[in-house]
Amino acid sequence: AKLPSGVETPKEEPKLPTALWGFTQNAERWNSRAAMLGIIGIFLVELIIQKGILQVIGFEVGKGLNLPL
Amino acid sequence: VMAASTAMSGTPVRSTSILVVGATGTLGRQVVRRALDEGYEVRCLVRPRPAPADFLRDWGATVVNGDLSKPETLPAALVGIHTIIDCATGRPEEPIRAVDWDGKVALIQCAKAMGIQKFVFFSIHNCEKHPEVPLMEIKRCTEKYIVDSGLNYTIVRLCGFMQGLIGQYAVPILEDKSVWGTDASTRIAYMDTQDIARLTLTALRSEKADRKLFTFAGPRAWTTQEVINLCERLAGQDAKVTTVPVGVLKLTRLLTRLFQWTNDAADRLAFSEVLTSDVIFSAPMADTYVTLGADSKDTTTLERYLQEYYTNILKKLKDLKAQSKQGDFYI
Amino acid sequence: SQAEGPLRRPSVPVREATPPLSARPSPPDAPPSPTTPAPAPAPAPSSFVTVEYQRQRARELQQYFQDRKAERQAAEGRIFGWSVKNEIGNGRWAMFGVAVGLLTEYATGSDFVDQMKIIISNLGIADLE
Numbered sequence A: 001a002k003l004p005s006g007v008e009t010p011k012e013e014p015k016l017p018t019a020l021w022g023f024t025q026n027a028e029r030w031n032s033r034a035a036m037l038g039i040i041g042i043f044l045v046e047l048i049i050q051k052g053i054l055q056v057i058g059f060e061v062g063k064g065l066n067l068p069l
Numbered sequence B: 001v002m003a004a005s006t007a008m009s010g011t012p013v014r015s016t017s018i019l020v021v022g023a024t025g026t027l028g029r030q031v032v033r034r035a036l037d038e039g040y041e042v043r044c045l046v047r048p049r050p051a052p053a054d055f056l057r058d059w060g061a062t063v064v065n066g067d068l069s070k071p072e073t074l075p076a077a078l079v080g081i082h083t084i085i086d087c088a089t090g091r092p093e094e095p096i097r098a099v100d101w102d103g104k105v106a107l108i109q110c111a112k113a114m115g116i117q118k119f120v121f122f123s124i125h126n127c128e129k130h131p132e133v134p135l136m137e138i139k140r141c142t143e144k145y146i147v148d149s150g151l152n153y154t155i156v157r158l159c160g161f162m163q164g165l166i167g168q169y170a171v172p173i174l175e176d177k178s179v180w181g182t183d184a185s186t187r188i189a190y191m192d193t194q195d196i197a198r199l200t201l202t203a204l205r206s207e208k209a210d211r212k213l214f215t216f217a218g219p220r221a222w223t224t225q226e227v228i229n230l231c232e233r234l235a236g237q238d239a240k241v242t243t244v245p246v247g248v249l250k251l252t253r254l255l256t257r258l259f260q261w262t263n264d265a266a267d268r269l270a271f272s273e274v275l276t277s278d279v280i281f282s283a284p285m286a287d288t289y290v291t292l293g294a295d296s297k298d299t300t301t302l303e304r305y306l307q308e309y310y311t312n313i314l315k316k317l318k319d320l321k322a323q324s325k326q327g328d329f330y331i
Numbered sequence C: 001s002q003a004e005g006p007l008r009r010p011s012v013p014v015r016e017a018t019p020p021l022s023a024r025p026s027p028p029d030a031p032p033s034p035t036t037p038a039p040a041p042a043p044a045p046s047s048f049v050t051v052e053y054q055r056q057r058a059r060e061l062q063q064y065f066q067d068r069k070a071e072r073q074a075a076e077g078r079i080f081g082w083s084v085k086n087e088i089g090n091g092r093w094a095m096f097g098v099a100v101g102l103l104t105e106y107a108t109g110s111d112f113v114d115q116m117k118i119i120i121s122n123l124g125i126a127d128l129e
């Protein structure tokens, strides 16, 4: 939208603190970006390595979750 | 330019027309009252409500619907206005940015475009010294925008209202309820909003106030402990004080920042940072009184203010065994 | 605040009734103020703006604000495209997928690629194992 003549926007915007910690919108955004990159990344890495990524890290896989159900 | 040629022909805007934004607030209503008493034509910008507060209309002001967070409602309210007095701020439960920044920017843009001849803006004392408090940072940027815009402005920085002390201290002490105090030693120079309104309207008429920044401070700076002692003395009974260490306030602020829905509360709690800096929230008023041609003896002191309040109102309430609901936060 | 009613028409009194320039609007009668004898506002010289000019500018500004609001709503309401909602939504699915995939891999030993193969086989799309 075009501003009418004779009016301008402020030169300095207030720097409000954006919380990075906790259950906030900013935290969710960064976590989601990391997860998006992560999921594609894990796919590609596993394609290349032909092994599970958790195995590479060192976890023992295939033992099942010992949930008393 | 088309603007210049049409600006001169037509019905002139009456120089006695004032628009008060935030007219239902503590300061706004006193400004409206004082302006009406002095003979101005006052228009009030209020938000549409299912149950409107009619006292403004009873006093004789014109009430116009508008909302700072909806800027498309603003231009229509400004037609025929000579002066704007802006006393508005966001409620504690609303996000600051929408009303106090975006809304004010829109209001200033409208004022500039529509040729408002005077813009009075109320800000906070020392707002440039505390950029970590969101409201102060916003006030600082708003001040800068007003100065840059080329409007004929008067900026008034305030320290504190005496009216707030009634609900916080005077009433609970009288009703034997517990009172919250902090152990901070910050001194705030509270001022009666009626005096602020009176001085503001004096500034409106004086050319020496054009494009100037004033700070209005009360006659004396008080700590919360001193205020509580004063109320105890006037009420004739002891207060039940719960002292909250400022550290707890800071911790609460940290916690409320963790969750999205409590972020607005966290912004308000940021004022606790100001409390710890051991400041005197006051300013020398001698020059201001000289510039405005007012007498410092006319300004109400806190003792006189509370004294009047106690003798007139609260004692009557106590005799009638009525309870005042002034502690209600969301009304 | 949530307690809003429908936006009512502004109740601004009609100002066109004042006759133009010939009879300048006299300053309003200064009411004898009961509290303090406040000085009545001085009969000011005519302002440099007219009501018609203000009205015209008001229309321009109103148009500008409405256009800006429409633009913002269009940007937010997009289903496909780079919007904030899309970023967060895709991110949520991705977070969920990462968490589930890692859990499944820990429990069963099949890595991400194997899991994709199993899904595709079981959904009947193709036979990959």
Ligand code: CLA
Residues within 6 Å of the ligand: A022, A023, A024, A025, A026, A027, A028, A031, B259, B260, B261, C092, C093, C095, C096, C099, C100
């Ligand atoms: C670290 C990642 C992260 C972060 C910081 C957030 C943050 C937020 N989310 Mg989000 N979300 C996430 C991941 C995340 N989310 C994921 C992965 C999903 C998909 C399931 C969602 C789906 C989602 C929806 C649908 C909504 C939100 C909303 C919100 C906002 C308010 C919610 C709130 O306060 O809840 C507080 C949360 C709690 C009190 C619950 C805490 C849960 C604890 C930590 C443990 C749960 C363990 C659980 C059982 C593990 C399951 C894992 C499983 C996937 C395998 C806030 C900004 C709301 C919003 O934006 O409203 C405006 C909203 O409507 N989120």
Ligand code: CLA
Residues within 6 Å of the ligand: A033, A034, A036, A037, C081, C082, C083, C084, C085, C086, C087, C090, C091
């Ligand atoms: C698909 C999901 C998605 C969506 C809808 C958005 C949307 C947005 N992002 Mg985000 N972003 C994403 C993913 C996404 N992003 C990821 C994965 C990252 C990590 C690199 C980021 C990092 C990022 C930053 C650092 C910033 C934004 C910003 C923005 C906003 C500005 C638009 C823009 O220029 O984006 C540009 C987006 C990118 C350059 C990200 C690249 C997109 C990825 C890599 C491609 C995904 C599509 C891919 C083909 C999907 C395949 C999946 C499939 C095979 C399974 C907009 C709301 C800006 C903002 O918020 O401004 C206010 C900003 O500063 N984004």
Ligand code: CLA
Residues within 6 Å of the ligand: C100, C103, C104, C107, C108, C110, C115, C116, C118, C119, C122, C123
């Ligand atoms: C979308 C989530 C999702 C998906 C795709 C899978 C997929 C899989 N899981 Mg997993 N799982 C999940 C969530 C998921 N899981 C969760 C939340 C848990 C709990 C933590 C588990 C716990 C789990 C265990 C314990 C095991 C698996 C196993 C498996 C594999 C074999 C099972 C199979 O073929 O099912 C196929 C499943 C699907 C095709 C799911 C389809 C889901 C659709 C796409 C979305 C949901 C539909 C929606 C609700 C319907 C809406 C309809 C609409 C019209 C309204 C396969 C790779 C087993 C395995 O052998 O691993 C190798 C195994 O042992 N999973």
